Amino acid sequence: MRKNVFFLLLALLATISSCGPQDKYVSGEQYHGFTLVEKRFVEEVNAECYLFKHDKSGAQLLKIAADDPNKLFNIAFKTAPQTDYGTPHIMEHSVLNGSKNFPVKSPFDVLMKGSLNTFLNAMTGSDITTYPVASMNEKDYFNLMHVYLDAVLNPLIYEDPRILKQEGWHHEMESVDGDVIYKGVVYNEMKGSFSSPRRELGYQMSKLLFPDNTYGVSSGGYPSEIPKLTNEYFINFHKKFYHPGNSYILLYGDADLDKELEFIDAEYLANYDLPKEKIEIPLQKPFDAMKEAEKSYPVPDGAPTEDQTFLNLAFVVGQSTDRTLAMTFDIISEALVNNESAPLRLALQEAGIGKDVSAYFGEDKQCSFQITVQNANPEDKDTFKDIVFKTLQAVVDSGFDKSMVEGIINRTEFSLKEGNTPQKGLMYLMQSYQPWFFANDPFLGLEFNKPLSDVKKALTTNLLEDAISTHIMNNNHSALLVLKPEEGLQAKLDEATKKELEEYKKQLSEEEKEQLVAETKELIEYQKREDSPEALATIPMLELSDISPDIQWYEVDEKKVSDINVIHHNTFTNNILYSYLYFDLRTLPQELIPYSELLTNLLGKLNTENYSYGDLDTEMNIHTGGFNTYTTSYLESHNDDQLLPKFAVYGKSTAEKAGKLYALTNEVLQHSKFDDKERLKELITRHQSRVDSRIKNNGINYALTRLRSYYSNSGMFSELTGGIEYYDFITDLSDNFDDKSDEIIANLEKTASFIFSKDNLIAAITCDDKDFSSYSEGLALLSSELPSNETPLNQWAFDFDKKNEGLKTASKVQYVVKGYNFKKLGYEYDGKLKVLNQILSRDWLQNQVRVIGGAYGGFCGFSNSGNVYFASYRDPNLKETIENYDKTPGFIETFDADSTAMTRFIIGTIANMDEPMTPSQKGNEAIRNYFEKNTPEELKAERTAVLSTTKEDIKEMKKMVEDILDQDAIFVYGNENKVQENADLFGNVISITE
Known part of the structure; x- marks a missing residue:
């Protein structure tokens, strides 16, 4: 009898211990103003989910109670614009520029400076505006939730029209004799966005398909229409769509649900009654004909x-x-x-x-x-x-x-x-919101x-x-x-805008012109103004004592499988193998470097000895979770003179499919048919088309790559495998394929023969230790097929040239970059540079280039290899931005931050260092540590340097930054007229059409 009682007690204790704090919730019951509509365990997210409705306000809330420390809060609104003014997009920006309880100019920027967030952003879709924040620190998580809820429900836009002017658009005139221009962050962001033909294509097609409902307008804003947005229309939009009764709140992760519900109700939703209007989006009536x-x-x-x-x-x-x-x-x-x-x-x-x-x-x-x-x-x-x-x-x-x-x-x-993805909450948000909006489920x-x-x-x-x-x-x-x-359409559009503004100015009286000049100056003064210590103190923040001094360290074990060196990161991957084969590219003569990149875009798409390319694609899909080849590089000991360029072969599969993964990998590496001219021409033509599209849509990356190629080995390698040089290379092959086909085939075969040897290979695997044997069997199969060919490594010798180019494009905006390598100037890396980067990016450049200059972004980067860049994104300016970069030493010299401000900058820096990672990402970090010879002691020293950074440390970096900028290495990707107007700044003005 006692034995039975003992086991009964054990069973009861087991039941109690298996019930988490969330299990007390019962459907139909109310909790802190929320009634639980449904509780359901969702297998696909491996979590209990709770769907609530707030009785007083009508807000809906879904909690995904996953055992994940990376907690996410999101509030979304169903927004249905009726014009191309970009009202929802400008609203998304504007509500994050001060609120009732947090009356600073930009709580968003303050949080970016000094929160442990793992995700902090806001996004506008065709029918949604959504505000997600995530953090692995619970105190920080509730701080972020507080600021975001106040931002969307109590924004300062009602009392301060300067917010709309700054974030949306405004007329700007610096003197009564000067020109009137349009300025605004979103205005310039969308000019940049619509510089892409694909964005224009999507916009025009939406107008065709949905002429009568919200999907036929640009929620982001069409540049020529944005200046039609009035403050009255703007405010009414918020009143209509930003009521809590039109909100959908998603909570994800391991935070205490009771605490979350109590806070959201007491601080915000309890203050609202049900809305008078339900937001509906009518269906577009079908067409009678195409x-x-x-x-x-x-x-x-x-x-x-x-x-x-x-x-x-x-x-x-x-x-x-x-x-x-x-x-x-x-x-x-x-x-x-x-x-x-x-x-x-x-x-x-x-x-x-x-x-x-x-x-x-x-x-x-x-x-x-x-x-x-x-x-x-x-x-x-x-x-x-x-x-x-x-x-x-x-x-x-x-x-x-x-x-x-x-x-x-x-x-x-x-x-x-x-x-x-490490941002599971964000992924589930994107999966759930459409059915939630339109099926209430x-x-x-x-x-x-x-x-x-x-x-x-x-x-x-x-x-x-x-x-x-x-x-x-x-x-x-x-x-x-x-x-x-x-041809010339952009010039026509620019001229039309210029005439529109000239006509506007003509209609102004002298008094109105003076008033516009005064408003311009007043807005600039407002943008330059520092938030008061009292206002900044309203933004909740952590203390340095809340920050762990411990580093995140991931390492590999070195092993051997059938004469192949293997590095293994042992972690739970749910039976998935994340496999990498790294072939050293220094076996190639320097002139074949671009062919290695071309090879990555051909392998897996060519016929092989045993498969047609279609059958190969099918086999890969059936037996693997992905297969890809690409070029990459590492710097041993962060030294630019010790470049480790790699040809990477990536594949993932379940452990049971390891043999098939490597059999197919071997088929691709050893038996691809480069001499099928018809197929080769198709692939090179397609690849050139995609590269051409990328160079027209990704100005910032091409600008940064080109700049680094002026002075660094890593930059030149990237330029030859993915920059303007590579664009020229692949365009030449595509345009002249018929004449060069034999040469192309010979060079591809030669490139492959130089690279694919077991003596030139280091294999890397991220998997659970129990799956390593399955991996070993598969890799041994590959090893038995790969040739053994000890090829000596070449010493590439790049010619560096500070070309200082301006690239003329059809872009409506600029991407302006300037930089150099501080190690070449005799300086050494220090972890405190990470804090300097945070200060310059989140304070100085954010304010000068974005807020005042009207660009979508301004930022910089300091790497442990010595490379430094200053960059602007979707920038209406060019010369003025370079001048702002050159004023940076002056900013550093006069930099003044009290202990609270420095703490904020340090915490923001740590947030960039402590990011959540998936198992495969942890494996990639371990691989990087191996190739770069990183040590835990080095990372610990870097973290200690960050945590101990002072105002004086920052000021001491003035000379180094000044020396970097004095090198005057620049590159600008921009509007053809703007670049030509500033031709005197450049050593050469170029075009991708030349």
Whole structure:
């Protein structure tokens, strides 16, 4: 009897211990003003989930009680703009510029300076404005929640119109005789965004598909329309959409739910009653027939216009609340277009329509399926349309290749179940909000197993083919858009804006001109003004005592598998192997460096001895979670003279599939057919098209890479494998393929033979120790196939040249960079530089370049290798920004921060050092530590330096920064007219069209 009682007690204790604090919640009961609507364990997120409704305000709240220290708070609003003014986007910026309880100019920037956040941002979508923050420190987490709730519900925009002027737009005139210009952070951000032809394409297509509802306007703002936004319209937008009754609050992680509910209710929601209006987004009425339109986008004068047109065919398909339909069209996008052997891709290639094609399924209340061809011509429109519908009919009649579909579904399932992001809360936010908004059911988006199970029926039924027939072939709610290049269009648009502003000035009386000058000066003074200590004290912050002195250290064990050196990071990965093969690129002669990058873009897409490229793609999808090759580099001991360039082969699979992963890897490395000229030409043409698109859409990265190539080995390597030099290289190969094909093939074969040898290989693996044996068996298989070839390492000798170039583009804005390497000037790295970087980026440059200058961003970087950069992002200025950089030593000389301000800067610096990581990211960090010869003692010393940084330490860095800037190394990616106007600043003015 006693024995039975003993086991009964044990069972009871086990039951009690297994019940977390969240288990006290019962559906239908009220907790701190919230009624629990539903409690559900969601297998896909491995957590109990609680859906609440706040009785007084009408706010909805979902808690995902995951055992994750990286806690996330998010409040989202359903926002439905009716104009292209960009009101939701400007509102997103503006509410973070001071609130009732935190009356500083920008609580967001103060938090960025000094919080332990792991994520801090706000985002605007076509029907959502959302405010997520995350932290692994609970005190910090509640501080962030407090500031964000106050920002969205009690912003200072009602009493301070200068916020709209700064963040949105305003007229600026510095003297009565001067010109009037438009200025504003979002105004310039969107000028930068719409410098991308693809952004213009998306905007024009949305206007075609949704002429009568919110999806037909730009929530971000169309540059020419933003200046139509008035303060009255702006304020009314907040009143309508930012009521808590239109809010959706997501809480994720291991914070105490009771404490969260109590705080949110008592501090905020209890102060509101139910809203008078429910926000609805009406459906766009279907069309009777497909619409067609032709629009233009700007290219510089003299730029080629042939093969530069976009063709876009789009269909409105169902609603986002139908999760099976959404996943079905994700699969169709891959099977029909994006896969290497997808039928529409092959049909367009054969017809010579464009250089690349892609498909995309966009989820809003009404979804759209879009097929886009780039690098085509306007006269291709009818042929394009004809080929699409003929291919669709052939697919409906004959069906998709089931093996290909199986591979695509397998890769989709692998990705969904892996969830390889440290920001799980943010991922679940993005998965849940559409069904939450429009079906009142966030679980629909989280529970992916059911639609996944439904989609798997495509392997035995005509699910995909029927969806195409129903939603594409017999769907008139569609549009065909031609977006063609137009030389000089940007100059015309700029001239139209100039005339518009001249007309505006003409209408002003002398008194009004003086008033505008006064307002300009007053706004600049407001932007320069420091927040008072009393205002800053309202922003909650941690103490240095809240910061752990411990570092995050990840290391590898060195092992040997079949004569291959292996570095292993042992961690739990849920049975997944994250595999890397690192081949030393110094086996290559210097002239073949660009060919290594080209090789990374060909491998896995070519026919091999045993597979067609389509079958290879299918096999990879069926048996792996991903396969990729790329070039990268490390600096041993952070020394730029000790460059370690690598050709990386990355693959991931379950442990059980290790043998197949390495068999396929060997097939790619050893048996790819470079001499298939037709296929090679297709791939190089497509690759050039993608590089061309990247260089037109990613100005900041190309600017920074080019700048570093002036003075560093690592920068020159990056330039040759991914910068303007590489663009020129791949464009030459594409344009002259027929004449150079034999040379290209010979160089690719030579490059591969130099690289792929077991003697030139270090393998790296991130997996649980129990899965290492499966990995070893697979790697041993690869080792038995790889040749042994001891090739000596070359000593590359790069020629450095401070070219100081200005790159003329069709961009509406600039990316202005300046920098150098301080080690070349005799200085050494110190961890305190991390704090200097935080101060300059979050205080000095943020204020001078963004707030006052109107750019979307201004920041800098100091690396332990010595490389330093100052950079602006989507900047309306050029010369003025360089002048601001040059004033930095003066700022440092007069830098004055009390202990509270220094603590804030130090905490913000630590936040950038202590980021959450997935198992694969931890493995990557361990690999980096190995190659760079980092030590825990070195990282500990760096952290100690950061935590002990003083105001005096910062001031002592003035001379080093001055010496860096005195080197006058600059690069500007910008508007063709703006660059030409400032030609005297450059050693050379260049164009990617030359």
